[in-house]
Amino acid sequence: MSRTDLAPLPPGPGGDAPRAEAAATGVRAAFIEGFWACAPFILIIVPFSLLFGVVAREAGLDILQAMAMSVLVIAGASQFTALALLQDQAPVFIVLLTSLAVNLRMAMYSAALVPHLGHASRGVRAAVAYLMVDQAFAVAIRRYEQDPPLGPSARVAFYFGGMSLIAPLWYAFTLIGAVIGRAMPAALSLDFAVPVCFIALLAPLLRTGPHILAALVSALGAIAFAWVPWSLGIIIAALLAMIAGRRCELWLARRERAAP
Amino acid sequence: MTPETLPAADAIPDALAWTVIVLLGLGTFAIRFSFLGLLGDRPLPEWLLGHLKYVGVAVFPALVTPLVLWPEATQGAFDPLRLVAALAAFAAGWRISVVAAIVAGMGTLYALQFLATLI
Numbered sequence: 279m280s281r282t283d284l285a286p287l288p289p290g291p292g293g294d295a296p297r298a299e300a301a302a303t304g305v306r307a308a309f310i311e312g313f314w315a316c317a318p319f320i321l322i323i324v325p326f327s328l329l330f331g332v333v334a335r336e337a338g339l340d341i342l343q344a345m346a347m348s349v350l351v352i353a354g355a356s357q358f359t360a361l362a363l364l365q366d367q368a369p370v371f372i373v374l375l376t377s378l379a380v381n382l383r384m385a386m387y388s389a390a391l392v393p394h395l396g397h398a399s400r401g402v403r404a405a406v407a408y409l410m411v412d413q414a415f416a417v418a419i420r421r422y423e424q425d426p427p428l429g430p431s432a433r434v435a436f437y438f439g440g441m442s443l444i445a446p447l448w449y450a451f452t453l454i455g456a457v458i459g460r461a462m463p464a465a466l467s468l469d470f471a472v473p474v475c476f477i478a479l480l481a482p483l484l485r486t487g488p489h490i491l492a493a494l495v496s497a498l499g500a501i502a503f504a505w506v507p508w509s510l511g512i513i514i515a516a517l518l519a520m521i522a523g524r525r526c527e528l529w530l531a532r533r534e535r536a537a538p
Numbered sequence: 539m540t541p542e543t544l545p546a547a548d549a550i551p552d553a554l555a556w557t558v559i560v561l562l563g564l565g566t567f568a569i570r571f572s573f574l575g576l577l578g579d580r581p582l583p584e585w586l587l588g589h590l591k592y593v594g595v596a597v598f599p600a601l602v603t604p605l606v607l608w609p610e611a612t613q614g615a616f617d618p619l620r621l622v623a624a625l626a627a628f629a630a631g632w633r634i635s636v637v638a639a640i641v642a643g644m645g646t647l648y649a650l651q652f653l654a655t656l657i
Contacts, residue, residue, distance in 0.1 A: 318637040365550070377558075381570075383597045386590075390594075392577050393587060419593075469610060473601075475640070477627045478636045478640050480594070482636065488592070489595045496597070516593070520589040520592040523589075523592035
């Protein structure tokens with residue numbers, strides 16, 4: 279599992295042609311693999327972006343503004359948060375701080391992707407960052423920790439393969455929602471697609487005891503720190519959960535070493 | 539539903555909307571770029587790597603729990619149907635697949651909501 283962390287990456291760009299060619303097929307395969315790994319989330323992305331388009335129009339944004347938000351921000355939860363606060367006529371800095379706090383978890387995604395994608399050029403890393411949505415992160419990190427390991431370029435390709443599907447759908451269905459506007463029956467309970475999506479992202483990540491413990495600490499932490507403003511309770515819960523997972527892992531390793 | 543005839547008194551002013559859209563976009567990008575962009579392939583210390591392995595399992599339950607236990611759609615009131623549907627999604631995701639989790643989650647909620655109308 280930790281092999282991706284420790285894998286010795288060849289320093290500098292590889293020079294020889296045959297190896298480069300083999301890598302190219304590997305890269306294409308990884309792109310396609312990433313595409314299919316993210317495909318199930320069409321079921322979530324389509325209704326959710328449609329809903330955003332509709333809600334944005336109902337909140338009083340025009341079509342261009344709704345689109346600009348989906349393209350520039352590309353983070354559903356914070357987009358909905360910003361809309362709700364704008365509608366409540368909250369001051370600009372409140373709108374921004376609250377919505378950005380919702381996205382703060384992505385700093386953790388950013389750090390967690392360093393061992394896997396840090397080798398890429400600055401431009402590529404900027405593109406990775408722009409596209410860093412929950413689905414991209416969870417699907418990629420699950421693959422990076424699996425066997426057979428992907429090479430450095432294949433890891434990048436896998437990531438973009440998934441987002442080549444998710445991002446255009448996010449834009450397109452925001453547009454469709456914004457154009458058709460109005461009338462999204464509340465009976466559809468589309469809000470529930472969000473927790474369902476996160477559950478679908480979470481379940482495959484629970485591979486070991488420490489992972490499961492971390493998830494439990496995270497859920498309990500979210501309840502215990504729900505009172506913390508700016509949704510920072512989620513960040514506190516996540517940090518505690520990471521510590522719990524790591525502690526548990528070290529403890530298990532120590533116990534195993536102590537056993538005859 | 540607000541009637542169409544209402545003047546758009548509560549419409550969000552253009553300048554305000556654009557300010558929020560652009561700054562939220564830039565701020566979100568800065569958050570996402572942070573570690574990956576600035577650290578590049580500088581090796582991270584062992585203790586940090588050990589913790590970062592748990593980011594996914596540490597973040598998603600914290601996001602899910604409030605959405606399931608006190609959903610906005612019910613004005614924060616606990617909805618047992620949503621809890622059961624969430625558990626169904628989890629079981630399906632755990633045992634079967636991502637698609638199964640999504641189908642089981644939404645499907646269970648719709649089925650329970652339909653049954654609830656019959657009672």
